[in-house]
Amino acid sequence: MGNIRIIGPRSSGKTTYLSALASFGKKGKSFTVTPINEESRRLLDYAENKLKQGERLAGTDKIKIDELPDYLFLIKGKKGLKKYQIDLNAKDYPGEIFDTLAQSEELDQDLQEYTNHCLMKDVVGCLIMLTAWEKGADRTYQKALDHLIRLMDNQQRTKNLRLAVVMSKCERGEIWPGRIEPETDLFGLHLPNTKELLQERIPAKNLGFFALSAFGVLGKNDPRPNRIDEVGKEGKHSVLRDPDRWQPYNLIEPLLWLSGG
Numbered sequence: 001m002g003n004i005r006i007i008g009p010r011s012s013g014k015t016t017y018l019s020a021l022a023s024f025g026k027k028g029k030s031f032t033v034t035p036i037n038e039e040s041r042r043l044l045d046y047a048e049n050k051l052k053q054g055e056r057l058a059g060t061d062k063i064k065i066d067e068l069p070d071y072l073f074l075i076k077g078k079k080g081l082k083k084y085q086i087d088l089n090a091k092d093y094p095g096e097i098f099d100t101l102a103q104s105e106e107l108d109q110d111l112q113e114y115t116n117h118c119l120m121k122d123v124v125g126c127l128i129m130l131t132a133w134e135k136g137a138d139r140t141y142q143k144a145l146d147h148l149i150r151l152m153d154n155q156q157r158t159k160n161l162r163l164a165v166v167m168s169k170c171e172r173g174e175i176w177p178g179r180i181e182p183e184t185d186l187f188g189l190h191l192p193n194t195k196e197l198l199q200e201r202i203p204a205k206n207l208g209f210f211a212l213s214a215f216g217v218l219g220k221n222d223p224r225p226n227r228i229d230e231v232g233k234e235g236k237h238s239v240l241r242d243p244d245r246w247q248p249y250n251l252i253e254p255l256l257w258l259s260g261g
């Protein structure tokens with residue numbers, strides 16, 4: 001159980017999130033994550049051989065829908081006294097879908113196939129990864145999600161698909177304090193139109209707001225981001241500053257919630 005899709009704009013951190021998840025569940029802290037197919041093992045590899053060396057991952061190119069990797073993970077953990085198990089079957093879509101949702105009413109055939117696939121009957125929830133909080137982002141996100149929700153309407157999924165709306169890279173100093181109450185202090189404050197649209201259209205029980213960071217901060221008493229921003233040939237990217245102090249924030253919560261926990 002637990003067919004989950006992950007969508008979000010380009011560079012919002014989708015692939016990094018999944019590899020952090022693979023890497024962090026390995027040693028088993030409060031949860032363990034076992035990659036169970038070739039593709040999910042590859043993500044773990046990425047995390048071990050790139051992220052931890054202070055390198056970054058390659059972007060997800062637009063490819064045909066049936067070539068999109070299916071990442072299969074078995075997640076086991078304990079929350080309080082309760083044990084849980086999630087069979088995560090996640091597809092990490094290229095950011096292009098999300099960008100196009102915001103920009104145009106017409107989707108070409110490929111994108112239509114992507115979105116249909118994202119809203120298929122056996123999908124329990126979508127993790128929607130957002131990352132911008134600066135002025136202007138709100139309108140774009142609102143447009144994209146308005147479009148997505150109309151597609152959900154067409155597939156009769158508006159009332160029966162969970163949406164975990166996530167602010168990624170929340171170790172950023174300006175938004176780090178907002179992580180504790182993301183609904184109010186991140187989405188309410190920085191993305192009010194997006195939040196309002198979601199609350200109008202999606203039943204409250206199916207809508208969750210989260211903050212997460214694949215990188216995290218340097219320590220409990222050291223809230224500096226564990227991150228270096230680099231500018232390279234292909235634009236800006238970020239890597240871990242101190243791989244030995246790597247401690248992501250809130251990786252598991254959105255998944256736990258999406259799968260009904």
Ligand SMILES: Nc1nc2c(ncn2[C@@H]2O[C@H](COP(=O)(O)OP(=O)(O)O)[C@@H](O)[C@H]2O)c(=O)[nH]1
Pocket residue numbers: 008009010011012013014015016017056057058059060095168169170171212213214215216227236237238239
């Ligand atoms: N600051 C910060 N940067 C991140 C985080 N996760 C990913 N990134 C960076 O964001 C960029 C895009 O990440 P990627 O996972 O490729 O995004 P995707 O296109 O959504 O799959 C890369 O430079 C990553 O290193 C995070 O938690 N914090």
Ligand SMILES: [Mg+2]
Pocket residue numbers: 014015016058059060092094
């Ligand atoms: Mg990607």
